[in-house]
Amino acid sequence: MVDASSSAHGDLILKNLTKTFGEFVAVDDLDLVIPEGSFFALLGPSGCGKTTTLRMVAGLEEPTSGTIFIGKSEITYEKPYKRPVNTVFQNYALFPHLSIYENIAFGLRRRGVKDVDDQVQKALDLVELTHLASRKPNQLSGGQQQRIALARAIVNRPALLLLDEPLGALDLKLRRAMQIELKWIQTEVGITFVHVTHDQEEAMTMADTIAVMNEGKIEQMGSPADLYDNPQTSFVANFLGQSNLIKGSIVDSSGESAVVDVFGTKIGLPVLRNHAHDSSVLVGIRPEKIRIAPAGTQMNGNILEGGVISDASYIGVSTQYQVEMPWGQELMVFEQNDDGTPPLSKGDSVVLSWSPIFTFGLAGDQDVNAGSEAHPESE
Amino acid sequence: MSTALLHTGTHENQTSLAKKKLLPYWLLAPGIIWLTIFFLVPIYQLISTSTQTQGYGIGTYVQTYRFANFMDAITSSKAQLFRSFEYAFLATCFALIISYPLAYAVAFKSGRWKNTLLVLIVAPFFCSFLLRTVAWEQILGEQGFVIKTLRFLHIMGAQGHLTATPFAVVAGLTYNFLPFMTLPLYASLERIDIRMMEASGDLYANALTTFRRVTVPLSMPGVVAGTLLTFIPAAGDYINAELLGNPGTKMIGNVIEARYLAIVDYPGAAALSLILMVTILILVMAYVKRAGTDELV
Numbered sequence: 001m002v003d004a005s006s007s008a009h010g011d012l013i014l015k016n017l018t019k020t021f022g023e024f025v026a027v028d029d030l031d032l033v034i035p036e037g038s039f040f041a042l043l044g045p046s047g048c049g050k051t052t053t054l055r056m057v058a059g060l061e062e063p064t065s066g067t068i069f070i071g072k073s074e075i076t077y078e079k080p081y082k083r084p085v086n087t088v089f090q091n092y093a094l095f096p097h098l099s100i101y102e103n104i105a106f107g108l109r110r111r112g113v114k115d116v117d118d119q120v121q122k123a124l125d126l127v128e129l130t131h132l133a134s135r136k137p138n139q140l141s142g143g144q145q146q147r148i149a150l151a152r153a154i155v156n157r158p159a160l161l162l163l164d165e166p167l168g169a170l171d172l173k174l175r176r177a178m179q180i181e182l183k184w185i186q187t188e189v190g191i192t193f194v195h196v197t198h199d200q201e202e203a204m205t206m207a208d209t210i211a212v213m214n215e216g217k218i219e220q221m222g223s224p225a226d227l228y229d230n231p232q233t234s235f236v237a238n239f240l241g242q243s244n245l246i247k248g249s250i251v252d253s254s255g256e257s258a259v260v261d262v263f264g265t266k267i268g269l270p271v272l273r274n275h276a277h278d279s280s281v282l283v284g285i286r287p288e289k290i291r292i293a294p295a296g297t298q299m300n301g302n303i304l305e306g307g308v309i310s311d312a313s314y315i316g317v318s319t320q321y322q323v324e325m326p327w328g329q330e331l332m333v334f335e336q337n338d339d340g341t342p343p344l345s346k347g348d349s350v351v352l353s354w355s356p357i358f359t360f361g362l363a364g365d366q367d368v369n370a371g372s373e374a375h376p377e378s379e
Numbered sequence: 380m381s382t383a384l385l386h387t388g389t390h391e392n393q394t395s396l397a398k399k400k401l402l403p404y405w406l407l408a409p410g411i412i413w414l415t416i417f418f419l420v421p422i423y424q425l426i427s428t429s430t431q432t433q434g435y436g437i438g439t440y441v442q443t444y445r446f447a448n449f450m451d452a453i454t455s456s457k458a459q460l461f462r463s464f465e466y467a468f469l470a471t472c473f474a475l476i477i478s479y480p481l482a483y484a485v486a487f488k489s490g491r492w493k494n495t496l497l498v499l500i501v502a503p504f505f506c507s508f509l510l511r512t513v514a515w516e517q518i519l520g521e522q523g524f525v526i527k528t529l530r531f532l533h534i535m536g537a538q539g540h541l542t543a544t545p546f547a548v549v550a551g552l553t554y555n556f557l558p559f560m561t562l563p564l565y566a567s568l569e570r571i572d573i574r575m576m577e578a579s580g581d582l583y584a585n586a587l588t589t590f591r592r593v594t595v596p597l598s599m600p601g602v603v604a605g606t607l608l609t610f611i612p613a614a615g616d617y618i619n620a621e622l623l624g625n626p627g628t629k630m631i632g633n634v635i636e637a638r639y640l641a642i643v644d645y646p647g648a649a650a651l652s653l654i655l656m657v658t659i660l661i662l663v664m665a666y667v668k669r670a671g672t673d674e675l676v
């Protein structure tokens with residue numbers, strides 16, 4: 001039978017991968033290289049094609065066109081049971097008729113591995129559930145089932161471990177704990193993890209590299225910090241955290257910092273952080289990067305005047321403001337409550353400022369709200 | 380005034396509480412009355428009759444607590460009793476072999492034809508059990524196409540026949556109880572989460588191993604329900620043996636029927652009925668215990 005531990009190893013390479021269901025294009029000409037040993041997250045709203053991509057890698061769905069390689073060996077049309085790939089299914093799919101021990105031993109027995117007992121014990125130790133070996137899955141809590149599903153996959157030492165919304169069914173507190181644990185286990189075993197999720201926080205906590213997917217394509221790929229600080233499309237800017245995107249036009253791009261005219265005010269935008277194709281630009285700034293002060297206060301950096309607070313909500317660590325600008329747009333500002341001054345209130349006239357290095361520029365022809373409807377927090 | 384109101388209020392609460400406590404019994408009453416009249420009383424009569432002996436005149440029996448009736452019944456009808464379980468067992472096995480692929484196909488492979496196929500499986504119930512068995516007599520009979528085809532192909536000689544054979548009886552039993560096997564099997568297969576099969580494939584099991592290790596164990600509740608629903612009525616059946624068999628294929632149902640209606644030996648018939656009931660009960664209990672399906676979700 002298949003010996004996953006000695007067969008294909010290396011990067012996961014997807015080339016021109018396409019999957020259509022009738023008229024609907026689920027995955028659209030996808031090119032992707034996932035380096036061996038990395039923790040990779042495919043992040044996107046439901047229906048973006050991330051789960052279909054995962055199922056094609058697992059062999060549960062056949063690509064319409066394109067190829068899948070692990071290292072040098074092609075697995076595009078390989079039967080699922082012949083691939084060195086294991087999956088942690090959404091809702092775990094543990095076998096209800098088998099004990100926890102037999103669930104974990106299932107893959108080992110199919111491959112005719114000799115020291116089943118030893119390996120199952122090690123896998124149980126890894127997820128710290130050794131005492132539950134003789135139970136049936138339905139006697140376990142959600143979090144325990146999740147860990148058994150992980151142990152059942154990891155025990156086979158696959159070249160690639162696929163995780164399909166693995167923490168989706170857990171409550172918030174348990175999810176946080178499992179995020180840290182999953183990351184630790186990945187580091188411990190060194191297997192390539194490909195993690196599919198719609199939860200941006202989950203992806204950012206665990207993954208080394210995140211690919212943001214939208215409508216069957218990858219919008220942007222990079223480290224969590226890279227994606228958050230320097231998004232290249234309005235979809236990424238809105239789907240990963242929140243952003244203020246203001247329409248403007250570039251009036252001078254000769255220096256290291258371009259000058260952008262936004263409704264009559266000149267602000268600076270580092271040229272390296274500008275992704276617009278022409279002078280039409282969406283100037284982006286994250287809400288927590290903005291400083292807010294009563295009108296008339298002396299400020300440095302990029303300054304926008306004439307704002308009026310339309311809503312202020314105090315949430316302990318910070319105060320979140322909605323500021324209505326003279327051109328009618330509402331901007332979000334998150335202000336840390338760390339300087340002892342009382343929060344500003346609704347109706348106050350304010351001035352906003354931020355350091356130009358935090359500014360990013362997006363192509364001006366995009367939908368300002370792209371990705372914000374699909375935001376997981378609004379679900 | 381307010382205390383008075385309060386008082387009546389509590390009183391009303393107490394009466395409604397008492398009514399609530401009685402409610403389950405009221406709901407159970409129709410069932411209990413029905414079972415008492417049509418199950419408990421007849422069972423008592425059956426048990427009582429089984430130990431009676433011949434009184435003065437045909438058909439009159441008096442209670443003498445003659446437990447030897449049971450030994451007499453077993454001794455005289457051992458062959459038919461044994462044959463009943465043998466035929467019922469064979470019919471159950473054939474029904475399972477035919478039904479499993481059928482139920483599997485309907486549950487997983489039928490697509491938009493699922494409902495049509497389910498109606499077709501239940502379709503035989505639109506016609507009476509007796510009529511269908513008579514029809515089988517015609518199908519297997521001298522003028523039926525089965526015999527003609529077999530003779531044409533020289534599989535069967537000119538003297539060969541299908542009716543009045545053990546084959547016909549077992550085939551009739553299999554046919555008549557097939558839906559009782561197929562439906563629970565279908566229900567149980569249909570409930571299996573498709574991701575169980577995907578997970579099995581993901582864990583290096585090929586299609587055959589997945590079927591053996593995952594599909595079959597998860598469909599066990601259906602197998603147990605289906606085999607019981609087939610075996611129990613088949614063991615007590617006498618229509619198939621009567622219409623499709625010969626004197627050498629008589630089952631225990633035929634013996635009981637004859638003792639009641641032809642020989643008018645009520646105690647013997649009652650004793651045999653009880654023996655049949657108890658035997659089936661013991662077999663079923665042992666089977667369910669061994670199958671151990673209660674742990675399955």
